[in-house]
Every structure is written in structure tokens, then in C-alpha cells.
Amino acid sequence: MGATLTKLRLADRMSRLGTEGAFEVMMRAQRLEKLGRDIIHLEIGEPDFPTPLHIVEAAERALRDGWTHYSPPAGLPQLREAVAEDTSRRLGIPIDPSEVVITPGAKPIMFFALLALVQPGDEVLYPNPGFPIYESMIEFTGGRPVPYSLPEDREFDIDVGEVLEKLSERTRMIILNSPHNPTGGALGREEVAQLARALGERDVWVLSDEIYSRLLFEGEHASLAQFPGMKDRTIILNGFSKTYAMTGWRLGYGIMRRDLAEQMGRLMANSNSCTASFTQMAGIEALRGDQACVEAMREEFRRRRQVIVEGLNQIPGFRCHRPRGAFYVFPNITATGRSSHEVADALLEEAGVACLSGTAFGAGGEGYVRFSFANSIDNIRRALECIEGWAAKQLRL
Ligand SMILES: Cc1ncc(COP(=O)(O)O)c(C=O)c1O
Numbered sequence: 074m075g076a077t078l079t080k081l082r083l084a085d086r087m088s089r090l091g092t093e094g095a096f097e098v099m100m101r102a103q104r105l106e107k108l109g110r111d112i113i114h115l116e117i118g119e120p121d122f123p124t125p126l127h128i129v130e131a132a133e134r135a136l137r138d139g140w141t142h143y144s145p146p147a148g149l150p151q152l153r154e155a156v157a158e159d160t161s162r163r164l165g166i167p168i169d170p171s172e173v174v175i176t177p178g179a180k181p182i183m184f185f186a187l188l189a190l191v192q193p194g195d196e197v198l199y200p201n202p203g204f205p206i207y208e209s210m211i212e213f214t215g216g217r218p219v220p221y222s223l224p225e226d227r228e229f230d231i232d233v234g235e236v237l238e239k240l241s242e243r244t245r246m247i248i249l250n251s252p253h254n255p256t257g258g259a260l261g262r263e264e265v266a267q268l269a270r271a272l273g274e275r276d277v278w279v280l281s282d283e284i285y286s287r288l289l290f291e292g293e294h295a296s297l298a299q300f301p302g303m304k305d306r307t308i309i310l311n312g313f314s315k316t317y318a319m320t321g322w323r324l325g326y327g328i329m330r331r332d333l334a335e336q337m338g339r340l341m342a343n344s345n346s347c348t349a350s351f352t353q354m355a356g357i358e359a360l361r362g363d364q365a366c367v368e369a370m371r372e373e374f375r376r377r378r379q380v381i382v383e384g385l386n387q388i389p390g391f392r393c394h395r396p397r398g399a400f401y402v403f404p405n406i407t408a409t410g411r412s413s414h415e416v417a418d419a420l421l422e423e424a425g426v427a428c429l430s431g432t433a434f435g436a437g438g439e440g441y442v443r444f445s446f447a448n449s450i451d452n453i454r455r456a457l458e459c460i461e462g463w464a465a466k467q468l469r470l
Contacts (some may be wrong), residue, residue, distance in 0.1 A: 105425075197244075
């Protein structure tokens with residue numbers, strides 16, 4: 074007989090904490106698999122490729138060479154230097170290693186940026202639909218979430234006019250994400266320029282989530298930090314998870330003005346102490362080593378994009394835009410006559426295809442579902458057949 078547990082009394086702030094639907098759907102799908110069901114996984118947002126071998130070998134070497142101890146909270150100077158050099162070259166702006174903070178995955182940068190800069194009641198603009206952790210973290214840290222939309226008829230690009238209308242005296246931060254999860258939309262250079270001009274002298278921070286910036290299929294990545302006067306108010310969030318298929322390594326970074334970087338170092342000292350030293354050493358190899366692996370993965374994603382967009386557009390009830398970046402499609406499913414949740418549930422239970430309801434990315438995702446095409450072309454084709462069969466039987470459109 075175990076002792077009776079008293080009721081768990083949580084701090085109030087825990088009621089403001091959200092979650093990430095992808096992990097929940099993955100667990101549901103795995104339960105179905107245990108019961109013998111065949112499920113095709115199009116729910117999870119991580120490259121299905123193994124981490125490139127030269128990066129794995131660098132980590133092995135680092136382990137053998139004794140990189141198994143604490144490192145400075147803001148990261149190893151060598152990696153901060155490599156990140157500064159890499160981003161500086163890609164964006165064409167000067168970046169000093171003291172402006173780089175290394176974290177276990179990129180997610181902590183979101184949390185730390187909000188913790189460090191947003192006071193209770195401050196407004197934070199964020200994309201809805203958007204990565205669910207934005208809204209969760211804004212709420213958790215006491216900010217007031219102010220959603221902006223990403224209209225499908227603008228290819229899910231931001232409507233700068235709408236964002237500007239939503240700016241108020243209380244706006245403390247704007248979160249941008251390009252290329253965007255879940256829509257695959259990407260900010261055009263003209264939109265970013267317009268935003269930069271409009272922000273002008275306003276005292277507003279921008280958290281620019283650029284984690285998919287190397288997974289752009291068309292055009293060039295544009296970052297607000299590239300525009301005059303914007304670098305010092307922009308926090309660039311980026312990392313190794315998506316670019317180098319390193320989701321499980323937990324290695325990411327933020328780039329921001331030096332005084333804020335020092336504060337983030339304090340947040341690291343108070344939470345993680347530091348990021349694992351041998352993974353940081355592998356990160357240097359990822360950035361400075363051969364980049365052919367990044368191009369090869371992007372080209373494979375491009376081929377998959379073609380298959381999934383064409384396939385979905387042939388299924389009655391689904392209308393799918395061609396994403397400009399990342400590895401997600403966000404088809405409109407309003408013609409099915411069912412809610413996003415109903416469609417995602419039915420696809421898992423009845424068609425054996427795991428995907429996410431658009432509403433897992435906020436209320437603005439109603440009318441859509443998200444498929445990740447981080448799966449093989451064979452599996453994507455099988456999934457399309459299952460969805461088509463399901464639609465023909467259940468929707469009768
Ligand atoms: C838009 C976006 N930002 C950040 C992250 C987090 O990246 P990491 O795994 O490096 O923490 C993700 C992961 O799914 C993402 O989709």
C-alpha cells in the first residue's frame with residue numbers, strides 16, 4: 074500500500090503554460106502502433122536524416138579529448154566565434170562573438186528573451202498560426218499575447234499593415250518567424266524593409282526566429298537585422314536542429330547586442346549552467362566543415378515538397394499551397410466541411426496518417442492541417458494514398 078498523496082498544489086503560473094501538440098500526437102500514434110496499427114508519421118518537425126558523419130565524429134573526438142566538463146554559461150568562445158563568423162557571412166552584417174549566446178537547443182532563446190525583456194502586461198505580437206511555444210511562453214512570463222495573421226492569399230507572408238495596426242504603446246516585442254512553421258511561408262525582403270522603416274525609432278524588440286533560414290527553396294533569406302538601425306533591437310534565434318539534422322543534440326544560439334547577451338548568460342547560469350561542451354565542439358565542425366550535407370538535405374526536401382503538394386492538390390477537400398521554406402505543408406481543409414481537429418483525428422485513426430490540426434498552432438490555424446514532409450518519398454506517397462482513400466470513402470465530395 075503506497076502512502077496517499079496530497080493534492081498537487083502548483084504555482085499559479087503553471088496554468089499559463091501551454092504545450093506542443095506534435096509530441097502529444099506522436100505519443101498517440103505510438104500507442105496505435107503498439108496495438109499493431111501501421112501509422113505514417115507526418116506530424117513531427119525534425120529531419121529524418123542521420124546527423125552527418127563528420128559532425129558525429131567531431132563529437133566522438135571531443136568526448137575522447139575530454140570536452141566533458143562545464144563550459145562558460147554563454148558558450149565556448151570557439152563556438153561563439155564560429156557562429157558570429159557564419160551568421161555575419163550569411164547576413165552580410167558585422168557580428169562579434171560577444172553578441173552570441175549558446176543554448177541547449179534554440180528554444181531557450183525564446184524563453185530567455187521574454188524573461189529578460191517583457192514585464193507583466195507588456196504586449197507581444199506573435200504569428201497565429203505559429204510555433205505554439207511563442208504564445209505559451211508569452212503567457213507564462215506574464216506578457217499579453219497579441220496575435221497577427223499570416224494570410225493564405227499572401228502565400229502566408231506577413232501583412233505588414235496588420236502588424237503595424239496592432240502596435241500600441243504597450244508593445245514590447247514582435248516575434249517573427251521566417252521561413253515559418255507551420256505554413257512554410259517566408260518573409261519577402263520588401264516586407265522586412267517596410268517593417269524596418271515602420272519600427273524606426275520605436276522602443277520595440279524583435280525576436281526573429283530564423284531556425285529554418287537554410288531551408289529556403291526560393292529566393293534569399295531576409296532578416297530584420299540586415300536593415301539600418303535594426304540589428305541592436307533584434308534577437309536572432311537560430312540553431313543546429315533543423316539545418317544539420319541535430320534535433321536530439323540540443324544545440325542552438327541567439328545573437329543580440331552584447332549587454333543583452335550578458336543577461337542571457339546570467340539566465341543560462343541560473344538554469345542550465347551551460348550547454349554540453351562536446352556538442353558545442355561538434356557545432357564548430359558543423360559550421361566550419363563541408364556544407365554539402367545541408368544542400369543535399371534541402372534538395373531532398375525540395376523533391377518531397379513537389380510530391381506532397383501535387384498529391385494533396387489532387388485530393389478533393391484539400392487545397393495546398395507550395396511552401397517557400399521549412400519542411401511543412403499547411404493545406405486548407407475547409408472544403409471537407411469538418412474542423413481541423415476532426416480531420417487530423419480522422420486521418421490518424423481512420424487513415425493511419427499522423428498530422429497536426431492547424432489549431433495546434435493557435436486559433437488562427439482553424440481550417441488547416443499541418444503535414445511535415447520530413448519523411449521519405451515512399452512514405453509520403455503511401456500517406457497520400459491513404460488520405461485519398463479516406464477522403465473518397467468518408468467525404469464523398
Ligand atoms: C519555429 C521553430 N523555432 C524553434 C524551434 C526549436 O528548435 P530547437 O529544437 O533547436 O530548440 C522549432 C522546433 O520545432 C521551430 O519549429
